[in-house]
Amino acid sequence: MTLSQERQEGLWLLWIGISMLLACLWFAIAWKRRNKENNTVLLSVLVLLLGTVCGALGAKLIFILFRINMFSFARLSEWFTLHVENVTYYGGVIGVCFGVFLAAKIARQAPGKVLNAFAPMGAFLAAMARFAEAFLGYAGVGMYLDGEPPFPLAVRFTWDGEWFEYYLAVFIFEGIFSLVACVISLCHGKEEHRFLRTLFYLCLPQVLFESMRTQSIVWLFVRVEQLLCFVFCFGVLVWYALKTRPNRFRNWVPAITGLVVCGLLIAGEFALDGKIDFGEEEIPNQLIYGIYVVLLALLAVMEHIGYRRMLESRQEEKG
Numbered sequence: 001m002t003l004s005q006e007r008q009e010g011l012w013l014l015w016i017g018i019s020m021l022l023a024c025l026w027f028a029i030a031w032k033r034r035n036k037e038n039n040t041v042l043l044s045v046l047v048l049l050l051g052t053v054c055g056a057l058g059a060k061l062i063f064i065l066f067r068i069n070m071f072s073f074a075r076l077s078e079w080f081t082l083h084v085e086n087v088t089y090y091g092g093v094i095g096v097c098f099g100v101f102l103a104a105k106i107a108r109q110a111p112g113k114v115l116n117a118f119a120p121m122g123a124f125l126a127a128m129a130r131f132a133e134a135f136l137g138y139a140g141v142g143m144y145l146d147g148e149p150p151f152p153l154a155v156r157f158t159w160d161g162e163w164f165e166y167y168l169a170v171f172i173f174e175g176i177f178s179l180v181a182c183v184i185s186l187c188h189g190k191e192e193h194r195f196l197r198t199l200f201y202l203c204l205p206q207v208l209f210e211s212m213r214t215q216s217i218v219w220l221f222v223r224v225e226q227l228l229c230f231v232f233c234f235g236v237l238v239w240y241a242l243k244t245r246p247n248r249f250r251n252w253v254p255a256i257t258g259l260v261v262c263g264l265l266i267a268g269e270f271a272l273d274g275k276i277d278f279g280e281e282e283i284p285n286q287l288i289y290g291i292y293v294v295l296l297a298l299l300a301v302m303e304h305i306g307y308r309r310m311l312e313s314r315q316e317e318k319g
Helices: 003-034 040-066 073-079 089-106 111-135 170-187 194-203 206-212 224-243 249-272 285-318
Strands: 154-159 163-168
Touching: 003 040, 003 111, 040 089, 040 111, 089 111, 089 224, 111 170, 111 194, 170 194, 170 206, 194 206, 194 224, 194 285, 206 224, 206 249, 206 285, 224 249, 224 285, 249 285
Parallel strands: none
Antiparallel strands: 154 163
């Protein structure tokens, strides 16, 4: 690693550290306002410490799990470093969530209540982690772009100080949509399943953006992190259906729609990889991604419908 790369990684870690601190301060203020208890400081400190430690461990352990097919004892030391090329964003997300869960347990608070309270801060932290990829070179970019598109649409890389290349700044869009999830979470502050729904709206746009990134973990032709995000979103739709009473076909419409969307997304990935022959005509990637946007928007509508039906069924049972 060159000195410039070390500096970039140092700035990335500094950005993540400051973002974690800001998220926990925000959490402490929000928790104190809603809960007039004396353990706010203890809970907030535990969230900061355990969230940081578990986030780092999760980022590393999930990376090892995803890359286990490439494991080598000859390179064992590389597997246990926290260099950016040896960690995964989604493992960090899982780790931070688990750290918040542990903090609630140790502070003798209801984990669900604490996770719901932390949901918008977690989405904010996810956005900051994406924006931090600005320090990591090609890590968060997409396709090569002609011309000189402005930032934040693209990032510029300089070669020999004379000529430039522009690449789509996918990480910027990922960060923006994570902030959208943060706003959605804030607007649903009193909901029982705020944390779950926030995660849904964090993962949903990633199905598109993971397809656009040039660097991702791939098994055969499957983008692992893209698959992980979709499976979670689909699982939420199935969970809504299972929790809705009485058990009717209409309750499963959102989940069935998810299956249909899954099939279309798989076809889209094959088309992007050139594995589907369209004859002399070639479908532009922009059109395929446009279809992705429509399909994911449909899933967002289905999530809203499934959640409302679940709430209505609970109200009917209580009534």
